[in-house]
Amino acid sequence: MTWSGDLEMFPILALPEPVLIASAAAEADLAQAASKAWCLRQQDSARALALAEAVLLRLPLSPLDALSRCNLQARMRLVQAEVALLGMHLDEAHALLDLAEQQFSDQQDLRGLCDVHCLRHYEAADRGLAEHLRQSLETAIELAERLGDPQRLLMLQLTLARSELFRDQTLANQAWDQRLPRSTEGLSPACAAALADYRGLQSGLSADFAPAARWLIEAYRWSIESGQLRRALSVASNLGYTYTSMSDYAQAVEWLQRGLSLARKAGWPGSLSLALAQTGDAMRRIGQLPAARELLLECQALLVAHPENRSAMLALKYLSEIELDLQENESALQNFVLLAERAQSADSKDMQTDAALGQARALLRLGRLHEARAAALHARDVAQQQRERSTLVDILWTLAEIGQAEGQAPEAVLPWLQQALEQAERLPGYCPPPALLESAAAAHAARNDFSAAYQLSQRASEVRQQVFTEESGKQAAVLHVQHQVESARSEQEHLRQLAQSESERSQALQSLHMVLLHLGESGKEITAQLNVDRVLAVLQRHVQELLCSSQLSVFLLDERGDLLQCALGCVDPSAAGAVVAVADEGHECVQALRSRTELLIDGQRMVGPLQVADRVIGVMRVIGPQVQSFGEREQLIFRNLCAYAAVAMDNANAYEKLGELQRQVAAQEKMASIGQLAAGVAHEINNPIGFVNSNLGSLARDVASLLELVLAYREAGREGASAEQRQHAQTLERALDLAFLAEDLPQMIHESIDGLQRVKRIVQDLRSFSRVDASDWLHADLNEGIESTLNMLMHEIRYKAQVRKELQPLPVVYCLAAQINQVLMNLLVNASHAIERDGQILIRSWVEDEWACISVRDNGCGMPVDVQRRIFEPFFTTKEVGKGTGLGLSLSFSIIKKHKGRIDVDSAPGQGACFTLRLPIKGPDAGVA
Numbered sequence: 001m002t003w004s005g006d007l008e009m010f011p012i013l014a015l016p017e018p019v020l021i022a023s024a025a026a027e028a029d030l031a032q033a034a035s036k037a038w039c040l041r042q043q044d045s046a047r048a049l050a051l052a053e054a055v056l057l058r059l060p061l062s063p064l065d066a067l068s069r070c071n072l073q074a075r076m077r078l079v080q081a082e083v084a085l086l087g088m089h090l091d092e093a094h095a096l097l098d099l100a101e102q103q104f105s106d107q108q109d110l111r112g113l114c115d116v117h118c119l120r121h122y123e124a125a126d127r128g129l130a131e132h133l134r135q136s137l138e139t140a141i142e143l144a145e146r147l148g149d150p151q152r153l154l155m156l157q158l159t160l161a162r163s164e165l166f167r168d169q170t171l172a173n174q175a176w177d178q179r180l181p182r183s184t185e186g187l188s189p190a191c192a193a194a195l196a197d198y199r200g201l202q203s204g205l206s207a208d209f210a211p212a213a214r215w216l217i218e219a220y221r222w223s224i225e226s227g228q229l230r231r232a233l234s235v236a237s238n239l240g241y242t243y244t245s246m247s248d249y250a251q252a253v254e255w256l257q258r259g260l261s262l263a264r265k266a267g268w269p270g271s272l273s274l275a276l277a278q279t280g281d282a283m284r285r286i287g288q289l290p291a292a293r294e295l296l297l298e299c300q301a302l303l304v305a306h307p308e309n310r311s312a313m314l315a316l317k318y319l320s321e322i323e324l325d326l327q328e329n330e331s332a333l334q335n336f337v338l339l340a341e342r343a344q345s346a347d348s349k350d351m352q353t354d355a356a357l358g359q360a361r362a363l364l365r366l367g368r369l370h371e372a373r374a375a376a377l378h379a380r381d382v383a384q385q386q387r388e389r390s391t392l393v394d395i396l397w398t399l400a401e402i403g404q405a406e407g408q409a410p411e412a413v414l415p416w417l418q419q420a421l422e423q424a425e426r427l428p429g430y431c432p433p434p435a436l437l438e439s440a441a442a443a444h445a446a447r448n449d450f451s452a453a454y455q456l457s458q459r460a461s462e463v464r465q466q467v468f469t470e471e472s473g474k475q476a477a478v479l480h481v482q483h484q485v486e487s488a489r490s491e492q493e494h495l496r497q498l499a500q501s502e503s504e505r506s507q508a509l510q511s512l513h514m515v516l517l518h519l520g521e522s523g524k525e526i527t528a529q530l531n532v533d534r535v536l537a538v539l540q541r542h543v544q545e546l547l548c549s550s551q552l553s554v555f556l557l558d559e560r561g562d563l564l565q566c567a568l569g570c571v572d573p574s575a576a577g578a579v580v581a582v583a584d585e586g587h588e589c590v591q592a593l594r595s596r597t598e599l600l601i602d603g604q605r606m607v608g609p610l611q612v613a614d615r616v617i618g619v620m621r622v623i624g625p626q627v628q629s630f631g632e633r634e635q636l637i638f639r640n641l642c643a644y645a646a647v648a649m650d651n652a653n654a655y656e657k658l659g660e661l662q663r664q665v666a667a668q669e670k671m672a673s674i675g676q677l678a679a680g681v682a683h684e685i686n687n688p689i690g691f692v693n694s695n696l697g698s699l700a701r702d703v704a705s706l707l708e709l710v711l712a713y714r715e716a717g718r719e720g721a722s723a724e725q726r727q728h729a730q731t732l733e734r735a736l737d738l739a740f741l742a743e744d745l746p747q748m749i750h751e752s753i754d755g756l757q758r759v760k761r762i763v764q765d766l767r768s769f770s771r772v773d774a775s776d777w778l779h780a781d782l783n784e785g786i787e788s789t790l791n792m793l794m795h796e797i798r799y800k801a802q803v804r805k806e807l808q809p810l811p812v813v814y815c816l817a818a819q820i821n822q823v824l825m826n827l828l829v830n831a832s833h834a835i836e837r838d839g840q841i842l843i844r845s846w847v848e849d850e851w852a853c854i855s856v857r858d859n860g861c862g863m864p865v866d867v868q869r870r871i872f873e874p875f876f877t878t879k880e881v882g883k884g885t886g887l888g889l890s891l892s893f894s895i896i897k898k899h900k901g902r903i904d905v906d907s908a909p910g911q912g913a914c915f916t917l918r919l920p921i922k923g924p925d926a927g928v929a
Helices: 025-041 045-057 066-086 090-107 110-127 130-147 150-167 169-176 189-205 209-226 229-245 249-266 269-285 289-302 310-325 329-346 349-366 369-386 389-405 410-426 434-446 450-496 501-527 532-546 588-595 632-717 723-736 738-770 782-797 817-833 888-898
Strands: 551-557 563-568 579-581 599-601 605-612 615-623 778-780 801-807 813-815 839-848 851-858 902-907 913-920
Touching (some): 066 090, 066 110, 066 269, 090 110, 110 130, 110 150, 130 150, 150 189, 169 189, 189 209, 209 229, 229 269, 310 349, 389 410, 410 434, 450 632, 501 532, 501 632, 532 551, 579 588, 588 599, 778 782, 782 817, 782 851, 813 913, 817 851, 817 913
Antiparallel strands (some): 551 563, 778 813, 851 913
16 A cells, blocks of 8 residues: 545635634634535535535625625635535636636735635645645745734645655655644644644654554544544545554554545545545455455546546556456556556656556566566666665565576675665664565575575564564554543543543553553463464463453464364364365355454354465464353454464474474585595595405416416326426426515415405494494593594595694593594594695693593684684585585584583684583583583
8 A cells, every 4th residue: 555645625614613714704704604614515515515605695795895795706716616626627626716816816815815726736636746736835835924824824834744745755854844843732623633644644654653543543533523524534544554554454444444434425536536546455455356456446437537646546556466466467567557657747756666666577477577677677766766765675676586587696686685685674663574585595595605594594584573573562552552542532521521431441441451461471472482382372371361261273274275274172183174175165264364354253253364464374263152252352352362373373384494404404514524524434445455456366366376386286296197297387387486476475465464454443443433333322432532533534634734642541421422523523624624735733632620621723724703703603604605514513512512511712813723622521411610
């Protein structure tokens, strides 16, 4: 929705307490006639006009009062012009104002001229002529100052200030905020209504919705009391927008329907069209698209002759957004283009921005990406020019989406998302949308910047909680505002009627106060839970306390959105009532789900949607002990409990997904460590295995030759052997070189045995390192863990640094030995990575009181203080993308913390780093100080 810029006319008919009274009796009678005509105008403009004309014609005039008669005719034309404006007969009104202005100019009647220009500004507003509107008001103010009429002057200043809020809020506040009254005290009802209207819009446009609601409710009351029906219609519309901004759609629709009812009763096209436009947008926001479209089409039909009227442009904008919601993208694009043309003609900057952004979104959906980018950039330029900072966030976000659709790399998309986030952070009281934070997180993750992705994901979760807290605060503030207004009204009624109502009012306030306190504490406890089952348990307890032992059922929407599955309140989960099909339109839970509003059935059952922002995740239902158990108070409590439950369950689901993501990333880090370790072990084993394999090949060959020689001599030594056989044996002996074999064979056997012993030692070290046979807590020798870990990593370290050990005897330490070895591996690997070449790594162990201590020192590049503060954060790394996950030290910190130990770091740039582990010798439950 958009704020209503609809204006109130006040020259003659708008002031039931006349400010036009002069000394002449005719002037006083004229003011009285105007007041009567205004009161009747609420029901029937034609009858009001007739009454005003009849009273004017009966005024007693002397023979010398021809000038007065002319003046009365001119004022009658003002009345006629105002009635024509109410009927949107703008050309007729313009002609009447021209005639009246000419007559007042001839008579040098400043008051009459002031009134003419007041009505001209209204005509300019209906025609969408912003500059003419301002000129008319400035002329009227100048005339009021010359008249010395303070009340008329205040009304004009408030009207101009209100108009300028829509042009440039910052400049308007600078120009008017200190010049206008801060309170309605001492003002006439008409001026009080105008001031409260201005202050309400000022707060609302600054996104300060609680005081905006308070001011606007007061403005509505003063408008009704002073007979300013048109202002009442505009205020009701803006109250609808205020409650929509506070996510209280039920109150928003109530106020908009109240304004629509008044507008239909009055039958004025301008007011009715505005009410239709704003109500249509509210219906769109709660998902009632067919009803919303019908209202907006009715609005357009009323203003078909005035396409540049603001209400007509609003209706076109909202209709275009409905078409986007319905995926009618081509039609939406055409309407946004038309809106841009009309906004340009009317010099409506906020509409120009909305139109350009709408075109970009429609073009994006149509796949016309180049045009979408151009439209979004244009929207950005207009928004920056107008300082429309909240709209600028959506525009920058849209530019990022366009980049993603174009297939741009994350590096190209990220600047738009970062600008959007920076813009959002600069807005006072504005939280970046969680979806925007998640989009930025996904972009960072796509470029392997897991640290930034993790931080943005965490921020999104925090914002969801913050938004919920703020929404709860806003709703509590709205309740407080409504209570203040009702309290003031009750107090006035008390002064006029019964003194004893004070006691009753006090009791009601105390009761409401206690309910609000209880409700606030309930919300804190419910939303503090991060497990769905726990949320439901706490919710059930508070429902029992706040709603008189009601029966509670909670249905959650499945992933496909086809079924509502009972999560709480179904005795038999296999029963038919445990699952409700969303296609079952007759079911009360489905009705609440689709309408996104709570239902009160027979005063005994309340059914409401569980809604987070624009998503519905389920339905909550309570059943009272008897018919008429629930009233408005219980509905209010139920509505807030639904909001608390929705956000709590959404946060619990998000937390569960985040935990799963962390477990997956930790598993990946472990796999990376295993891969690194496996590479080193494979290299160490390959060397001895290689020469053992080579020796065995030689042995196989030589042994085969020796066997052949033995067989040849056996054949030659037999009785009757031939000379050739003996010659063959001698030839084989000479070929074998027995002297060489006698020296070489024992050496090959010795080398092979030594190589196999090396393989055996590596396997033993690997087993000792991983402790595969002891995954539980045990008493371990940490020096042995140091040795085995070094042996596993020596292949990686030996090419970069020399390792020196200063290990003192240590008592056995009660620990998870395999996890301590993993910590040592992380520290040694990091030390080697910090050294380019020819470095040194020193490993020490010692006993310090009840602690077993190990330090790993390197002479590598070192770390500045700001890096040292963050090295144990998950995903933080100073390594290049793809060379480190940033989880090694985080996991090490967690392991040492599990052992109730300490891990400290001492480093400086260029001076290396030293990590020191301290573990309680007797284990984590020993209570070491």
